[in-house]
Amino acid sequence: MSWIKTIDYNKADSKLNSIYKRVKGPEENVDNVLKLHSLRPHTLIGHMTLYKSVLHHSANVLPKWYLEAIGVYVSYLNKCDYCVQHHSAGLSRLLNDTEKENQFFKALRKDKLETYFDEMYLEGMRYARKLTIAPSKMVKADFTKLKESGFAEGEILEINQVTCYFNYVNRSVLGLGAN
Numbered sequence: 001m002s003w004i005k006t007i008d009y010n011k012a013d014s015k016l017n018s019i020y021k022r023v024k025g026p027e028e029n030v031d032n033v034l035k036l037h038s039l040r041p042h043t044l045i046g047h048m049t050l051y052k053s054v055l056h057h058s059a060n061v062l063p064k065w066y067l068e069a070i071g072v073y074v075s076y077l078n079k080c081d082y083c084v085q086h087h088s089a090g091l092s093r094l095l096n097d098t099e100k101e102n103q104f105f106k107a108l109r110k111d112k113l114e115t116y117f118d119e120m121y122l123e124g125m126r127y128a129r130k131l132t133i134a135p136s137k138m139v140k141a142d143f144t145k146l147k148e149s150g151f152a153e154g155e156i157l158e159i160n161q162v163t164c165y166f167n168y169v170n171r172s173v174l175g176l177g178a179n
Contacts, residue, residue, distance in 0.1 A: 003177035007038035016041045023048055032178045033082065033169060050168075054161045062158050065094040066121060069104065070128050070159060071166045076108055077132045080170035082179055087166075123149035127156075128163040 009020050009030050019041050024030050037044035054060075055067055068091040075083035088105070095101050107116035113125050123145055131138060146156045172178070 001177075001179055002032060002036055004036060005039065006032070006035040008035070012038070019044055031086070033086075033173055036172055036176050036178055047169075050165055054158070054165045060158055061152070062155050065091060066124070067158065067162045068094055070125065070162050073108065073113075073125060074128055074132050074163055074166035075170055077129060078167065078170040078174070080173055082173050083166065083170055120150040124151065124159045127159060131160070131163050132167055 007016060009017070009024060009028060012020055016038060020030050020034075023034050023044070034044060034047070037047060055064070055071070060067065068087055071087045072084055072091055075087060091104070092101050095104070104116050107113050114122055117125060127142055127146055130142060143156065146159070147153070151159070
């Protein structure tokens with residue numbers, strides 16, 4: 001449900017239905033975050049294009065589990081429970097290791113990510129945190145730290161884009177009351 005009116009899969013007109021068919025789950029369900037776009041279906045196309053590009057494109061170099069972990073972290077920082085829950089499930093599938101999963105969520109809750117990530121990946125998480133909670137404070141040194149920790153510029157772009165994507169989605173969910 002949400003505060004904004006949404007159109008269910010079985011009530012969608014032909015245009016929206018054709019988009020829903022591309023994004024529906026195995027049980028003919030469309031996630032609430034996607035239904036938020038139902039009054040303006042063209043925005044759903046944009047959302048899905050960005051989502052697939054930042055998290056699931058074959059040209060991405062960083063591991064999917066790491067990109068998903070950034071998304072969970074950004075959502076956690078934004079207090080977007082809907083996205084934390086949905087993407088925690090995805091992260092769990094990608095990690096496929098209950099102990100690693102538990103360690104990640106313990107580190108997240110205690111704000112001790114350094115106990116989970118190596119220095120390079122930790123620097124990426126620090127970048128995601130600052131970009132999420134203090135975007136106007138970003139400086140070239142933040143970028144330089146990523147390079148010095150071992151990230152190539154294309155990988156930095158991946159971190160940036162997944163961080164920006166989750167900030168966008170978190171604000172859509174929180175601003176329109178999706179749950």
